[in-house]
Amino acid sequence: MTDYKFIIQSSPHWKDKDSVPKIMYAVIFSLMPAVLASLYFWRWRAISLILTCIIASLVTEALFLWLRKKPFTSLLDGSAIITGLLLALTLPPSLSLELVVIGAVMAIALGKQVFGGLGNNIFNPALVGRAFLQTAFPVAMTTWIPPVSLQVDTATFATPLAQVKFYQAVSQGTVPALKDLFWGNIGGCLGETSAVALLIGAIYLLLRKTIDWRIPTGIIISLTTLTGIFWLAKPDQYASPLFHLLSGGLLIGAFFMATDMVTSPITPLGSWIYALAIGFIIGLIRLFGGFPEGVMYSILFMNAFVPLLNRFTRPRILGERRWA
Amino acid sequence: MTKLYFLNSSIFIYKKMIIKTFPHGIHPPEKKVLSASSPIETLPPPEKVIIPLLQHFGNPAQPLVKKGDEVSLGQVIGQAEGLFSAHVHSSVSGKVLAVDNYHHPLGRSLLAVTIANDGQDRYISSLAGANDPFSLSPEEIRHLVQEAGIVGLGGAAFPTAVKLSPPKDKPIDTVIINGCECEPLLTADYRLMLEYPECILKGAELIRIATSAQKIIIGIEDNKKDAFNLLRQKLKINSIELALLKTKYPQGAEKNLIYALLGREVPRGGLPFDVGVVVQNVATTKAIWEAVSQGKPLYERVITVSGEGIREPKNLLVRIGTPFKTAIDYCGGLKEGVNLLVMGGPMMGVAQWTLEMPIIKGTSGLLAWPFSGPPREFPCIGCGRCLDHCPMNLAPTRLVKLVQFNHLGEAEDWGILDCVECGCCQYSCPAKIPLVHWIKQGKDKIISLKRQKKAK
Numbered sequence: 199m200t201d202y203k204f205i206i207q208s209s210p211h212w213k214d215k216d217s218v219p220k221i222m223y224a225v226i227f228s229l230m231p232a233v234l235a236s237l238y239f240w241r242w243r244a245i246s247l248i249l250t251c252i253i254a255s256l257v258t259e260a261l262f263l264w265l266r267k268k269p270f271t272s273l274l275d276g277s278a279i280i281t282g283l284l285l286a287l288t289l290p291p292s293l294s295l296e297l298v299v300i301g302a303v304m305a306i307a308l309g310k311q312v313f314g315g316l317g318n319n320i321f322n323p324a325l326v327g328r329a330f331l332q333t334a335f336p337v338a339m340t341t342w343i344p345p346v347s348l349q350v351d352t353a354t355f356a357t358p359l360a361q362v363k364f365y366q367a368v369s370q371g372t373v374p375a376l377k378d379l380f381w382g383n384i385g386g387c388l389g390e391t392s393a394v395a396l397l398i399g400a401i402y403l404l405l406r407k408t409i410d411w412r413i414p415t416g417i418i419i420s421l422t423t424l425t426g427i428f429w430l431a432k433p434d435q436y437a438s439p440l441f442h443l444l445s446g447g448l449l450i451g452a453f454f455m456a457t458d459m460v461t462s463p464i465t466p467l468g469s470w471i472y473a474l475a476i477g478f479i480i481g482l483i484r485l486f487g488g489f490p491e492g493v494m495y496s497i498l499f500m501n502a503f504v505p506l507l508n509r510f511t512r513p514r515i516l517g518e519r520r521w522a
Numbered sequence: 523m524t525k526l527y528f529l530n531s532s533i534f535i536y537k538k539m540i541i542k543t544f545p546h547g548i549h550p551p552e553k554k555v556l557s558a559s560s561p562i563e564t565l566p567p568p569e570k571v572i573i574p575l576l577q578h579f580g581n582p583a584q585p586l587v588k589k590g591d592e593v594s595l596g597q598v599i600g601q602a603e604g605l606f607s608a609h610v611h612s613s614v615s616g617k618v619l620a621v622d623n624y625h626h627p628l629g630r631s632l633l634a635v636t637i638a639n640d641g642q643d644r645y646i647s648s649l650a651g652a653n654d655p656f657s658l659s660p661e662e663i664r665h666l667v668q669e670a671g672i673v674g675l676g677g678a679a680f681p682t683a684v685k686l687s688p689p690k691d692k693p694i695d696t697v698i699i700n701g702c703e704c705e706p707l708l709t710a711d712y713r714l715m716l717e718y719p720e721c722i723l724k725g726a727e728l729i730r731i732a733t734s735a736q737k738i739i740i741g742i743e744d745n746k747k748d749a750f751n752l753l754r755q756k757l758k759i760n761s762i763e764l765a766l767l768k769t770k771y772p773q774g775a776e777k778n779l780i781y782a783l784l785g786r787e788v789p790r791g792g793l794p795f796d797v798g799v800v801v802q803n804v805a806t807t808k809a810i811w812e813a814v815s816q817g818k819p820l821y822e823r824v825i826t827v828s829g830e831g832i833r834e835p836k837n838l839l840v841r842i843g844t845p846f847k848t849a850i851d852y853c854g855g856l857k858e859g860v861n862l863l864v865m866g867g868p869m870m871g872v873a874q875w876t877l878e879m880p881i882i883k884g885t886s887g888l889l890a891w892p893f894s895g896p897p898r899e900f901p902c903i904g905c906g907r908c909l910d911h912c913p914m915n916l917a918p919t920r921l922v923k924l925v926q927f928n929h930l931g932e933a934e935d936w937g938i939l940d941c942v943e944c945g946c947c948q949y950s951c952p953a954k955i956p957l958v959h960w961i962k963q964g965k966d967k968i969i970s971l972k973r974q975k976k977a978k
Contacts, residue, residue: 207862516913519789
């Protein structure tokens, strides 16, 4: 009989098949409808932006792994690709490729690697990259071109939120149709314009239980409530909640950015507070702030509270009597 | 016998079955088909048994025999030491070869009695079974259970006599018989329910008498519907309630089972006594019946030998102290390439390093399969799945970080000592972090620090 050698390990001896790379690639897969939509609306600009961004992210990641003497296998875990892809989808289609590279480098370097790499960052890396670009190159980051499908020939073009904010679109009745917002036939960032494409990916992630359903739900509830109150009070001045839900970066933010596992709370109660606060702050910025759009800043702002939220929202242990 | 049942319980309760369960938990592959259809076979007693003196939760038993002594089957060879302990009986008749330290399946090397089997099975038992078990007083039942050395056979091996002695100020109203067998692969309890339903029902009634409870509930998961239906057929004249539970791991964990069946939460750090409940596993229940009605000490038990690495998975009735190898060889031996051997279930079982280990009272199964080694570990990405699956509603990833940074006080505030080590967190962790390993380490540190403080 053969001599058997046994492995010793602590229990449990079985593990689920899902893994970090599988989760990452599921998120990438879920963004494919949005990528396809961006290809349809912006053609070669979309391809060049997305590819540049992903390649720059991977190169930066590789550089840091080399500096930190970490195995290069971490490159393939998918997290750097997601950062690059998400950043690209939140950039204006007209942005020059040098700026795209700067954004990607900042996203990976400042957003992720300085904190210790995957799992340790406080802020959503893609949004850190975008915030850097927004601050350093404000003009380039707010210059929009119309989608190819609109077949208009203007150098600059306003996003629906900017029309509402700066051009009194609501009182003048020039708000873009909800139908165009839904399909994406509007100006805006590469991947945020087509609501339907984002929703298809979001449904996939929700069914796969990859993202926490509480976060998009909470954001949508609080944004709808806040903008709904103002809309009901003065419908001739304020845009409807549905307009707010479908415009700007709300959907990509609520389903793909705020749900980033690393930078969102782990406790159910924490997730609710985090999500409701994000939706509320988005509403405040959009209604009263100086910017037309507030998704990026509100997510980054609430990211900073995640460690505190985790700390003060410990779930009730089975058999624990809290208020006795 | 029938009369007695009527005396004990005049009303036959049979509620419409509502499928119950507890929150959180996981659904690992069950793989019970490997051994579910093989009836319990009796493993011929081996030539030599090694019987550890610690096979239960608590103090080791004190040896009563020395090298060269002749012992009989069923003879007490280890005397219980203190309240939290249990007698150990010889499982064969023959000559004591050694009373010495031997490998123990739970890790350390511990005192064990090695006996050469003379093949006679000369049976001696200081216990006399009661002719009329149901007329015994609670004390008499407890006494017989204690003398028979019965411990919880589900795996934790808590001395049963202690569990049958509720404190005066905590009246028991419900006895729960645990027929969940929620660990994947294991089918020993399932076979017992199919083959000895009467013993289990009668044993349950004895537990009810011993604890002065009013009601008995037998909880069975819905992947064992035939066992449920069989028990229901046999039930007609008893006051036992049968409950079908939605299959989910760890349904058989005491606190979760109580919650699933009764909606009661055992307080943190408390025992089922605190909510008026006693939980016993079906195998223990059968052992209680045999001890009280026949005076039979606990010298054998049913185990499942299964897993992809076993040639012919089986359910076996084995003598305590039988080496693993004997049982596995009876099941056709190990397949090529097997490198993981587990005593217990795949979720909570203990990995073993040699086939020379003895089977103990707490051995519910022997499992083996080829294992490619631990998967690559990633940093925690904070997905929160460990929280979503923890049946105690803890935050495993946070506990692990607190242990890693040695914030033991905070880990205790976050409920590390409430962890039952069921392994749901680690099973569902996509980063493959050995969460249970870290939590166990943290618990050990906290408990030993507490002991040191007490000693001062």
